[in-house]
Amino acid sequence: MLTxxxxxxxxxxxxxxxxxxxxxxxxxxxxxxxxxxxxxxxxLTRHEQGAAHAADGYARATGRPGVCLATSxxxxxxxxxxxATASMDSVPMVALTGQVPTSLLGKDSFQEADITGISxxxxxxxxxxxxxxxxxxxxxxxxxxxxxxxxxxxxxDIPRDVSAAKTEYRDPGPxxxxxxxxxxAGEPAKIAAAAKAIAxxxxxxxxxxxxxxxxxxxxxxxxxxxxxMAPVVVTLMGLGGFPADHPLYLGMLGxxxxxxxxxxxxxxDLLLAIGVRFDDRVTGKVETFAPHAxxxxxxxxxxxxxxxxxxxxxxxxxxxTVLVDLLKHLTSNPDPAWNEKIQHxxxxxxxDYRKEGMRPQAVIREIAEVTAGxxxxxxxxxxxxxxxxxxxxxxxxxxxxxxxxxxxxxGYGFPAxxxxxxxxxxxxxxxxxxxxxxxxxxxxxxxxxxxxxxxxVAILDNGYLGMVRQWQELFYNRRYSQTELRNPDFVKIAExxxxxxxxxxxxxxxxxxxxxxxxxxxxxxLDFIIEREENVMPxxxxxxxxxxxxx
Amino acid sequence: xxxxxxxxxxxxxxxxxxVAGLFSRRxxxxxxxxxxxxxxxxxSRMTIVVEGDETILDQVAKxxxxxxxxxxVRDITNDxxxxxxxxxxxxxxxxxxxxxxxQIVEIFRGRIVDVGEHTCxxxxxxxxxxxxxxxxxxxxxxxxELVRTGRVALQRGTQTVLVEE
Numbered sequence: 001m002l003t004x005x006x007x008x009x010x011x012x013x014x015x016x017x018x019x020x021x022x023x024x025x026x027x028x029x030x031x032x033x034x035x036x037x038x039x040x041x042x043x044l045t046r047h048e049q050g051a052a053h054a055a056d057g058y059a060r061a062t063g064r065p066g067v068c069l070a071t072s073x074x075x076x077x078x079x080x081x082x083x084a085t086a087s088m089d090s091v092p093m094v095a096l097t098g099q100v101p102t103s104l105l106g107k108d109s110f111q112e113a114d115i116t117g118i119s120x121x122x123x124x125x126x127x128x129x130x131x132x133x134x135x136x137x138x139x140x141x142x143x144x145x146x147x148x149x150x151x152x153x154x155x156x157d158i159p160r161d162v163s164a165a166k167t168e169y170r171d172p173g174p175x176x177x178x179x180x181x182x183x184x185a186g187e188p189a190k191i192a193a194a195a196k197a198i199a200x201x202x203x204x205x206x207x208x209x210x211x212x213x214x215x216x217x218x219x220x221x222x223x224x225x226x227x228x229m230a231p232v233v234v235t236l237m238g239l240g241g242f243p244a245d246h247p248l249y250l251g252m253l254g255x256x257x258x259x260x261x262x263x264x265x266x267x268x269d270l271l272l273a274i275g276v277r278f279d280d281r282v283t284g285k286v287e288t289f290a291p292h293a294x295x296x297x298x299x300x301x302x303x304x305x306x307x308x309x310x311x312x313x314x315x316x317x318x319x320x321t322v323l324v325d326l327l328k329h330l331t332s333n334p335d336p337a338w339n340e341k342i343q344h345x346x347x348x349x350x351x352d353y354r355k356e357g358m359r360p361q362a363v364i365r366e367i368a369e370v371t372a373g374x375x376x377x378x379x380x381x382x383x384x385x386x387x388x389x390x391x392x393x394x395x396x397x398x399x400x401x402x403x404x405x406x407x408x409x410x411g412y413g414f415p416a417x418x419x420x421x422x423x424x425x426x427x428x429x430x431x432x433x434x435x436x437x438x439x440x441x442x443x444x445x446x447x448x449x450x451x452x453x454x455x456x457v458a459i460l461d462n463g464y465l466g467m468v469r470q471w472q473e474l475f476y477n478r479r480y481s482q483t484e485l486r487n488p489d490f491v492k493i494a495e496x497x498x499x500x501x502x503x504x505x506x507x508x509x510x511x512x513x514x515x516x517x518x519x520x521x522x523x524x525x526l527d528f529i530i531e532r533e534e535n536v537m538p539x540x541x542x543x544x545x546x547x548x549x550x551x
Numbered sequence: 552x553x554x555x556x557x558x559x560x561x562x563x564x565x566x567x568x569x570v571a572g573l574f575s576r577r578x579x580x581x582x583x584x585x586x587x588x589x590x591x592x593x594x595s596r597m598t599i600v601v602e603g604d605e606t607i608l609d610q611v612a613k614x615x616x617x618x619x620x621x622x623x624v625r626d627i628t629n630d631x632x633x634x635x636x637x638x639x640x641x642x643x644x645x646x647x648x649x650x651x652x653x654q655i656v657e658i659f660r661g662r663i664v665d666v667g668e669h670t671c672x673x674x675x676x677x678x679x680x681x682x683x684x685x686x687x688x689x690x691x692x693x694x695x696e697l698v699r700t701g702r703v704a705l706q707r708g709t710q711t712v713l714v715e716e
């Protein structure tokens with residue numbers, strides 16, 4: 001006979017789970033008691049939100065599901081931002097929560113929160129386990145749902161009497177989900193129609209997103225681009241899905257995309273949208289997005305097809321599987337003048353910044369140079385730090401850029417970096433942060449020090465909530481309402497936690513500081529004091545067409 | 552446009568909340584929703600009437616299909632189908648008025664299923680138009696309470712919701 005907690009551990013082992021991120025509490029005592037003897041690594045974060053983001057970072061870096069564990073009530077509600085983050089960015093994750101005993105459910109008991117109700121809109125699916133005998137089946141289903149189709153977070157709520165109850169462990173057998181049968185292959189007729197449209201196109205552009213990375217299709221994407229000689233623009237989630245040093249690469253499109261990426265989309269006659277969802281930050285004014293293009297949309301999620309933009313050819317299926325099929329019968333006939341035009345735009349409107357003073361873009365360039373040739377993973381917080389990283393760090397491999405895209409969660413980057421470093425102990429990990437965001441989960445410095453994770457945090461410190469300040473400057477007549485920050489001494493904070501720290505105020509100090517950080521085997525926090533009112537440019541004003549950019 | 556969706560769902564706790572939550576958070580308008588279990592006790596069937604343009608109706612079906620507990624979704628609006636709704640109306644009915652009310656109920660092929668000292672309950676089954684008509688016909692007598700089941704529907708002939716679109 002095993003307890004529910006022991007059965008849970010057994011099931012996690014069967015799913016290949018080697019690491020979980022969590023925080024104990026009353027309702028998960030039977031689970032923690034089972035973990036005490038288990039050969040699963042448990043990383044104790046200092047806040048449940050940190051556990052959720054760490055599991056998310058672990059999943060994004062590896063492609064394997066991240067697992068987090070929290071107690072009932074506040075423990076569970078602290079996971080909410082992490083679940084919503086993972087849901088918006090299609091990250092495979094399984095969240096386990098304790099719950100009050102079934103006899104106390106629905107009675108507003110101590111530390112009771114209806115987490116299945118709360119998390120319904122921000123999970124792919126969730127479960128409340130009422131009988132310990134259901135546990136093996138539910139866990140198996142949860143991992144299957146989280147990792148197949150369009151990935152996403154699944155939550156399992158386990159009342160304390162269920163995790164304490166004893167029963168015989170029984171293998172649940174094959175999965176029988178009548179309502180969930182993800183399909184991989186695209187409809188052959190649609191793929192043929194797409195090939196035909198591609199053959200006719202003179203000015204093709206590929207618009208690639210996170211679906212390319214999730215399905216492991218970076219190789220197919222590259223082959224597609226090179227076969228068609230079509231330039232590639234990527235979304236924030238697509239960074240790393242196509243090598244930034246490739247001649248066909250045009251960088252990110254949309255609100256803070258490069259001018260040449262946005263111009264190419266605005267003038268192309270064929271837009272091949274792959275693993276993307278036509279987010280408003282990408283399309284700008286929907287009515288004028290890719291106005292001359294026949295649009296082909298490939299996505300695993302049928303509901304994304306035609307949701308935001310009406311498309312000409314919609315192919316539901318796994319990006320990789322569809323691209324493999326599509327590549328079989330592909331001919332193309334691009335107009336040589338199209339490539340010339342793009343080269344001209346690249347030369348005429350380069351992505352650039354002013355060089356005097358402490359420019360955040362220069363810090364990011366230096367991070368890229370210092371880490372060049374070594375495997376590196378970059379996480380970011382949200383705001384200017386994130387956009388500058390997206391613009392200026394040349395990502396060349398999938399899963400190397402890890403950032404909260406859809407939800408835009410400040411405080412994501414540092415705990416995510418913990419998950420990434422745990423997953424990739426031999427790689428360099430940088431969290432590129434802002435002085436606002438870093439304070440939203442700064443307590444995880446304790447976790448990083450505790451587990452000797454050599455994460456490097458680069459704070460682009462301008463003493464402002466920079467992105468909001470930028471909007472106030474541009475659209476609210478420089479009325480900086482509540483965006484100036486009076487910050488603590490980040491160096492002292494990091495040192496108090498037991499990490500190394502440096503403040504960098506001169507351009508000449510950037511490189512040596514980074515080299516010191518990279519060489520250190522400890523967590524290092526670098527506080528870069530940057531130009532206070534540097535803006536992220538170019539920028540498409542909200543609601544404007546993407547070819548009408550400022551800056 | 553108005554569409555009628557037949558939806559088969561797992562008979563799990565919370566499935567109604569999942570469907571209702573989906574409609575509210577995505578801003579879809581439900582005209583009516585009826586739900587009960589089918590001949591298979593593990594499956595419930597919903598008939599959902601939704602108002603919206605073509606894009607919205609397309610999204611309704613696709614978003615419903617994404618729910619793990621939803622087994623099948625079918626927009627039957629353009630298929631031949633039979634639909635019914637049942638209404639119970641408690642209406643003021645003094646002895647003086649009772650004859651008149653009975654006549655109206657007769658015309659609508661309804662039934663009087665309860666008679667009290669001052670009221671009676673009328674039961675009528677039919678499509679939406681008929682239900683609306685009896686409601687207005689009884690209004691002058693004073694409707695005390697009214698409850699409608701919402702539309703239920705089945706496709707005609709051998710077609711079923713289980714057949715793939």
